[in-house]
Amino acid sequence: MKFDRVDMNALERELVSLRRDIHRYPEAGWTEFRTSALIIDELQKTGLHVRFGESIHVKDEMYGMPCSAALYECEKRAKSESSRADLIKAMHGGITGCIAAIEGGRPGPTVGIRVDIDCNEVEESKGQSHRPFREGFRSEHDNLMHACGHDAHAAIGIGAAKLIHAYKDKLKGKVIIAFQPAEEGVRGAASLTKAGHFSGCDYFFGVHIGLNMTESGSVAASSTGFLASTKMDVIFKGKSSHAGLRPEAGRNALAAAATAALNLLAIPRHSEGASRINVGTLNAGTGRNVIPEKAVMAIETRGSTDEINSYMETSAKRICRSAADMYGCEFEHRFMGKSGTTVCDAPLVEKTMEILRDVEGIKRVVRETDFGCGDDVTTIMKDVRKHGGMATEIVLGTPLSAPHHNGCFDFDEAVIGIGARVLASLAMGVSN
Numbered sequence: 313m314k315f316d317r318v319d320m321n322a323l324e325r326e327l328v329s330l331r332r333d334i335h336r337y338p339e340a341g342w343t344e345f346r347t348s349a350l351i352i353d354e355l356q357k358t359g360l361h362v363r364f365g366e367s368i369h370v371k372d373e374m375y376g377m378p379c380s381a382a383l384y385e386c387e388k389r390a391k392s393e394s395s396r397a398d399l400i401k402a403m404h405g406g407i408t409g410c411i412a413a414i415e416g417g418r419p420g421p422t423v424g425i426r427v428d429i430d431c432n433e434v435e436e437s438k439g440q441s442h443r444p445f446r447e448g449f450r451s452e453h454d455n456l457m458h459a460c461g462h463d464a465h466a467a468i469g470i471g472a473a474k475l476i477h478a479y480k481d482k483l484k485g486k487v488i489i490a491f492q493p494a495e496e497g498v499r500g501a502a503s504l505t506k507a508g509h510f511s512g513c514d515y516f517f518g519v520h521i522g523l524n525m526t527e528s529g530s531v532a533a534s535s536t537g538f539l540a541s542t543k544m545d546v547i548f549k550g551k552s553s554h555a556g557l558r559p560e561a562g563r564n565a566l567a568a569a570a571t572a573a574l575n576l577l578a579i580p581r582h583s584e585g586a587s588r589i590n591v592g593t594l595n596a597g598t599g600r601n602v603i604p605e606k607a608v609m610a611i612e613t614r615g616s617t618d619e620i621n622s623y624m625e626t627s628a629k630r631i632c633r634s635a636a637d638m639y640g641c642e643f644e645h646r647f648m649g650k651s652g653t654t655v656c657d658a659p660l661v662e663k664t665m666e667i668l669r670d671v672e673g674i675k676r677v678v679r680e681t682d683f684g685c686g687d688d689v690t691t692i693m694k695d696v697r698k699h700g701g702m703a704t705e706i707v708l709g710t711p712l713s714a715p716h717h718n719g720c721f722d723f724d725e726a727v728i729g730i731g732a733r734v735l736a737s738l739a740m741g742v743s744n
């Protein structure tokens with residue numbers, strides 16, 4: 313569809329500058345205070361109805377919430393970097409994200425769209441070849457960076473909302489655009505899903521940039537190969553003691569954790585499909601001459617089916633428990649997030665391909681791409697299907713300067729304008 317009511321060049325420029333603004337102030341899962349406020353402010357200025365704060369979440373389903381001290385610091389930082397402290401106040405305690413709704417002028421189906429808005433815990437490059445550094449929008453926050461393109465997703469969501477809003481008299485039915493917090497660590501979708509935002513959706517579209525799609529102007533109408541994943545913090549509790557005077561009185565939590573770490577990587581492969589395991593962090597001990605009392609590891613498992621991920625999770629817990637036992641330590645695990653695997657609905661994929669062929673800027677449409685990692689969009693997709701709707705996850709092509717989750721990650725910003733047109737075209741077109 314053509315969006316000739318809107319000055320597309322001006323909109324694209326505006327979306328790129330929003331992306332750069334979001335990129336410069338990245339916020340990790342459940343701390344997207346400034347990012348959410350910026351999105352809400354932008355949408356409200358356009359005249360859109362936006363919901364945020366407590367009413368959009370189910371508190372018990374907000375997985376992997378940071379500790380209250382971290383939330384406090386991030387909220388304070390966000391207020392100092394935003395002109396909308398009033399909006400940030402409503403997100404107190406990590407209740408971030410927002411939902412925009414556009415009611416059409418004619419009766420019809422409900423279309424759901426999700427974009428994620430959180431960043432990664434990655435230190436951004438200061439290399440001259442890294443454009444965000446060279447052009448002055450490198451992350452202002454240590455060890456935080458938009459290295460997965462969620463800054464682009466947020467801008468694409470804003471652009472789509474503006475385009476659909478401009479044509480709402482022609483829209484049949486209703487469109488909901490969810491700006492989801494805490495996708496990294498697959499933590500945020502469960503809460504929004506449980507709150508029922510997607511249960512009434514006849515059609516649902518998720519979007520990601522650049523996953524195995526590196527050609528500008530290309531788009532995949534669906535994704536395969538979602539990996540199911542479980543995130544856990546594992547805590548080993550031992551006993552401190554003088555390392556010279558009474559080593560036998562101690563219980564070495566670091567030794568237990570190190571033993572667990574190596575053996576976690578040795579879980580036998582599963583014959584029925586792919587599996588992954590990672591020990592991402594290990595923090596232990598207090599001093600050179602003290603038997604370490606505590607060790608904490610952040611680990612994750614993945615599998616190409618929910619069953620294989622379950623196998624990895626069960627094996628991981630057994631190994632941690634046994635390693636703790638070897639050193640006379642206690643073991644405890646904290647659930648931090650989970651997502652399953654799913655497939656996109658074929659009839660919707662067909663329809664999506666048809667619509668995508670007519671979107672300005674799209675040069676090549678493919679049926680599917682290999683997603684190759686986990687995403688809690690699957691939680692939403694399963695819920696939509698459970699309630700009788702259809703769902704797909706599209707992938708927008710863009711060249712990348714480095715792999716996802718790398719400090720040199722960057723993409724072709726043309727994908728933002730294209731993405732906005734793609735989502736708006738799908739939302740408007742699917743009901744025809």
Ligand SMILES: [Zn+2]
Pocket residue numbers: 460461462520
């Ligand atoms: Zn991502």
